[in-house]
Amino acid sequence: xxxxxxxxxxxxxRALLSEILTDEGHTVELAENAAQARSxxxxxxxxxxxxxxxxxDVDGISLLKEWGATGMLSMPVIMMSGHGTIDTAVEATxxxxxxxxxxxxxxQKLLRAVEQALAKPGSRAHGNGNGGxxxxxxxxxxxxxxxxxxxAVLPVLAPLPVGPQAEQSFDLDRPLREARDAFEKxxxxxxxxxxxxxxxxxxxxxxxxxxxxxxxxKQLGVDLTRNKRGVI
Numbered sequence: 001x002x003x004x005x006x007x008x009x010x011x012x013x014r015a016l017l018s019e020i021l022t023d024e025g026h027t028v029e030l031a032e033n034a035a036q037a038r039s040x041x042x043x044x045x046x047x048x049x050x051x052x053x054x055x056x057d058v059d060g061i062s063l064l065k066e067w068g069a070t071g072m073l074s075m076p077v078i079m080m081s082g083h084g085t086i087d088t089a090v091e092a093t094x095x096x097x098x099x100x101x102x103x104x105x106x107x108q109k110l111l112r113a114v115e116q117a118l119a120k121p122g123s124r125a126h127g128n129g130n131g132g133x134x135x136x137x138x139x140x141x142x143x144x145x146x147x148x149x150x151x152a153v154l155p156v157l158a159p160l161p162v163g164p165q166a167e168q169s170f171d172l173d174r175p176l177r178e179a180r181d182a183f184e185k186x187x188x189x190x191x192x193x194x195x196x197x198x199x200x201x202x203x204x205x206x207x208x209x210x211x212x213x214x215x216x217x218k219q220l221g222v223d224l225t226r227n228k229r230g231v232i
Contacts, residue, residue, distance in 0.1 A: 001025040002047035002118050007037040007063075008080065009055045013103075017050060020107065020210065021114070023218065035060035041067070046075055048117055053081040053088065061092060068096045071183075075118040080105065085159075107214070107224055108197040185220040192222070 004026050007019045009219035011032070018028045029044060031037040040046065053060040060079055067073040081093040089100040098120075099113045131170050172179055188202070195201040203210040217224060 001027065003027045003029065003044060005029045005031060005040050005044070005049045005061070007031045007049065007055075007060070008032075008052040009033060010052075012053075016210070017110070020110065020214065023214070024111065024114075026114075034063045037063060041072060048075055048144065049077045049116065050101075050114075051077050051079055053079055054083065059089070061088075061095065064092065064095050064097060076120070078113050078117055104198070104200060106197045107199050111224060142163040181220060184216075185222055188217055188220065188222055192217075192224075197224075 001024075002020055006014055006028060007030075008014050008017070009032050010123065014030045017029060021028045029040050029046060032038050033055055036051070037051070041049070051060045051064065058066075062083075064073070064077060064079070069076075074094050076098035077096065078099045078101060079089075079097045080101045080103060081088060082161065092100050098117045100108060101113055108232070173180075188206070191202045191205055195205065199210055199213060203213045206213065
């Protein structure tokens, strides 16, 4: 498992990302601004950084450029933003970001982006002779489609597959607990597919607080990365 630095000025986002990534077995460090991020980067050398773009002191793009210019960009960096555009994503990729996640971030996209970044640590942070931008026609991983803008190629997650159907049959000739767990698992898988993996919308639809919902899904064994569905 990896050491991951989460940099975001919003306490709620830091706490949520920390809980999810910790549950996945990672060690998580938190920073609320660029100054704290610099300190953690220098002392702990994280394996991956999740970096918010809009912060009050120094924005994430500027910090990314700073790390690149000073030889500190030895780890993959995933940029996050609630006000991102294609141009912003292209700029982040140009300066060495391995991926760009738009808020609200779905759980599946978060876990997939983290998995892919850790599978190829430094693949873009070290650059490829093109300023960190993949060559034309190059994609993030095998099977992914790509978005081309101004010569830069950004990985695009595959569309969601058709999810569980609303009407299903269940084997009732079993202990009550097993039958109930089977029903609840199918129930949550249906709503996750229906809401495109949005934990926020599923929480609202099912009447559960989001953290409780996440724990419930883990308890039932719902595969949140199944078929590589794409957020929080």
